[in-house]
Amino acid sequence: MKNLPHVDAVIIGGGWSGLLMATQLGARTPLSVAVLERGGARKLADYLGGMDELEFNVRFRMMQDYSQETVTLRYTTRDRAVPIRQLGNFLPGTGTGGAGEHWGATCPRYVADLFELYTKTVERYGAKRLPEDHAIVDWGVTWNEIEPYYARGDKLMGVCGKAGNIKGKLIEGGNPFEGPRSEEYPTPPMKLPYAAALFEQAAKSLGYHPYPNPAAALSVAYTNPDGISRPGCAYCGFCDRFGCMIGAKAQPTNTLLPLLEKQKSVSLRNNCAVRRIVFDKNAKRARGVQYVDANGEECFQTADLVVLGSWTLNNTRLLLLSGIGEQYDPTTGKGAVGRNLTHQVSAGSQVFIDKPLNRFMGAAPTGICVSDFDGDAFDHSNLPFIRGGTFRVAGTGFQPVVSFGVVPPNVKARWGSEWKKASIEWYDKVAGIGFSGEHIAYKTHYFDLDPRYKDHFGDPLLRMTIDWRQNELEMVKFATAKAAEIARAMGAKAVIGPPSFERYDARRYQSTHVQGGTIMGKSPETSVVNPWGQSWDLPNLFIMGASTFPQNGAANPTTSVIAFTYRTADALIGRYLKSPAPLA
Numbered sequence: 001m002k003n004l005p006h007v008d009a010v011i012i013g014g015g016w017s018g019l020l021m022a023t024q025l026g027a028r029t030p031l032s033v034a035v036l037e038r039g040g041a042r043k044l045a046d047y048l049g050g051m052d053e054l055e056f057n058v059r060f061r062m063m064q065d066y067s068q069e070t071v072t073l074r075y076t077t078r079d080r081a082v083p084i085r086q087l088g089n090f091l092p093g094t095g096t097g098g099a100g101e102h103w104g105a106t107c108p109r110y111v112a113d114l115f116e117l118y119t120k121t122v123e124r125y126g127a128k129r130l131p132e133d134h135a136i137v138d139w140g141v142t143w144n145e146i147e148p149y150y151a152r153g154d155k156l157m158g159v160c161g162k163a164g165n166i167k168g169k170l171i172e173g174g175n176p177f178e179g180p181r182s183e184e185y186p187t188p189p190m191k192l193p194y195a196a197a198l199f200e201q202a203a204k205s206l207g208y209h210p211y212p213n214p215a216a217a218l219s220v221a222y223t224n225p226d227g228i229s230r231p232g233c234a235y236c237g238f239c240d241r242f243g244c245m246i247g248a249k250a251q252p253t254n255t256l257l258p259l260l261e262k263q264k265s266v267s268l269r270n271n272c273a274v275r276r277i278v279f280d281k282n283a284k285r286a287r288g289v290q291y292v293d294a295n296g297e298e299c300f301q302t303a304d305l306v307v308l309g310s311w312t313l314n315n316t317r318l319l320l321l322s323g324i325g326e327q328y329d330p331t332t333g334k335g336a337v338g339r340n341l342t343h344q345v346s347a348g349s350q351v352f353i354d355k356p357l358n359r360f361m362g363a364a365p366t367g368i369c370v371s372d373f374d375g376d377a378f379d380h381s382n383l384p385f386i387r388g389g390t391f392r393v394a395g396t397g398f399q400p401v402v403s404f405g406v407v408p409p410n411v412k413a414r415w416g417s418e419w420k421k422a423s424i425e426w427y428d429k430v431a432g433i434g435f436s437g438e439h440i441a442y443k444t445h446y447f448d449l450d451p452r453y454k455d456h457f458g459d460p461l462l463r464m465t466i467d468w469r470q471n472e473l474e475m476v477k478f479a480t481a482k483a484a485e486i487a488r489a490m491g492a493k494a495v496i497g498p499p500s501f502e503r504y505d506a507r508r509y510q511s512t513h514v515q516g517g518t519i520m521g522k523s524p525e526t527s528v529v530n531p532w533g534q535s536w537d538l539p540n541l542f543i544m545g546a547s548t549f550p551q552n553g554a555a556n557p558t559t560s561v562i563a564f565t566y567r568t569a570d571a572l573i574g575r576y577l578k579s580p581a582p583l584a
């Protein structure tokens with residue numbers, strides 16, 4: 001083991017959360033900081049020749065290599081988990097920028113009551129309406145506490161959109177169901193693709209409240225408060241699962257890396273995979289990390305402060321591998337590490353419209369949303385489920401390899417000339433109405449270490465125990481009927497609902513919005529970090545990212561990841577460094 005010279009702070013993971021924390025420490029403190037990123041280096045120029053659908057959208061060149069490390073999955077504790085061998089239900093990132101390089105840049109905030117989900121739901125419906133076996137909790141943070149950090153994140157990325165509620169005043173054209181914002185979006189909404197415009201008209205005709213999808217792909221050139229300038233989007237359609245070749249889509253490499261390159265106190269070490277956080281149990285202190293460097297050599301990096309930002313699965317796994325905290329046990333309810341595993345509910349419908357939609361143009365985050373059935377915006381008293389989600393028609397830029405072959409239900413052939421003819425005829429005439437729904441936490445959904453399967457280093461894989469429950473099935477049924485209603489108002493010739501949504505399916509892309517495992521809360525008995533992201537067990541360990549979110553919102557999570565990272569940075573720099581002790 002090679003012992004490396006001491007640094008003040010080590011950050012694990014070079015994605016949005018890790019690099020944002022690095023820029024904050026680099027700009028606001030004199031600390032020496034090392035960021036350890038398991039994947040390779042990246043820069044804007046890498047994406048210039050990157051519009052290759054086969055490489056990036058079929059072979060997933062930017063994602064984690066499952067032949068080296070994957071997860072295992074089972075539905076219940078009675079099942080034997082098996083490894084997921086192919087990228088499917090989610091697409092973890094690796095390399096500088098993490099998944100924030102190939103993300104879709106849709107940037108909604110969570111609904112305001114998500115942070116107090118237990119209290120608000122019981123207040124309105126009574127405790128009996130909570131699903132049996134639920135693990136719903138309040139986060140220990142309120143909307144008013146987190147909103148200023150959302151605003152900072154919006155400015156960092158230059159999020160485009162139209163506010164629906166500024167300081168309690170509702171604004172026409174925005175989302176009236178959002179929590180009150182302190183100010184308007186930094187940039188105006190993106191251009192609309194035709195299918196989204198049809199969706200907008202249809203939703204309005206039904207009395208709903210459509211609004212532009214909040215997007216971190218710029219509608220206009222923008223310079224953020226850090227002085228970083230990015231150009232407006234070219235609507236090339238190669239966003240989601242690709243890096244943006246001109247830097248219009250906010251990515252850590254075009255928004256944070258330019259700052260880090262100027263910060264002499266911060267170093268970014270690529271191809272360095274952390275295997276353990278080393279700690280002193282008696283002193284209740286993290287001492288540093290053990291990692292394998294680019295040459296395959298085992299290294300020990302000591303540090304006074306350890307910050308973990310390696311995404312949900314890796315954050316949870318690293319704590320378990322390192323023996324920090326107590327593993328959650330679903331039979332006794334004891335232990336906090338691993339609990340509240342959730343995966344956003346995602347169920348889209350295909351809408352066949354008998355006219356060309358020019359689907360090849362667009363950008364992943366441009367489009368129109370409807371949130372009339374999100375969170376608790378509608379009365380659930382007589383419905384067989386709680387909570388809800390957002391409908392969205394986006395202009396993803398439908399690429400011919402992965403988008404080809406969707407045919408209306410009256411075409412029975414699934415191969416051969418009839419299928420080919422129909423596929424060509426309908427290729428540009430299908431719009432997708434996406435639905436992203438909340439996933440509440442259950443006591444029996446959790447992470448632990450798999451007793452059988454190991455990664456390429458010989459460390460146990462992370463095991464997921466998860467399945468859909470009645471609440472999700474009923475929510476999807478309701479959402480599918482609503483999507484069909486809007487589709488008919490769009491003039492659809494036919495609609496196909498989501499493929500069978502009964503069991504959690506590792507083959508079907510759900511979203512990369514897997515959450516929980518190291519959740520925040522007010523008690524060390526039931527949470528891993530306090531509401532400032534500080535470990536209850538080791539006060540010099542801070543954890544960032546969606547692993548700390550106790551429930552899964554309908555909104556895509558990255559804006560919230562960025563907001564909470566800013567909040568943790570403020571608490572760490574403003575309070576912890578002045579008096580290194582528990583913050584709660």
Ligand SMILES: Cc1cc2nc3c(=O)[nH]c(=O)nc-3n(C[C@H](O)[C@H](O)[C@H](O)COP(=O)(O)OP(=O)(O)OC[C@H]3O[C@@H](n4cnc5c(N)ncnc54)[C@H](O)[C@@H]3O)c2cc1C
Nearest residue numbers: 013015016017038094098099100104105106274545556558
């Ligand atoms: C295809 C796709 C589309 C998406 N679209 C959206 C969207 O439209 N809107 C939205 O809000 N979110 C979206 N997301 C999710 C978004 O990318 C994540 O929420 C965000 O990137 C999380 O940031 P993070 O820093 O927590 O984690 P990551 O971006 O995953 O970064 C973590 C980093 O840690 C590194 N790491 C992991 N383990 C180790 C280790 N042991 N040692 C060293 N380094 C390690 C990883 O290599 C990675 O670079 C999308 C994701 C994908 C894959």
Ligand code: SF4
Nearest residue numbers: 233234236239244363
């Ligand atoms: S559509 Fe716009 S944001 Fe997306 S990759 Fe192309 S230029 Fe970049």
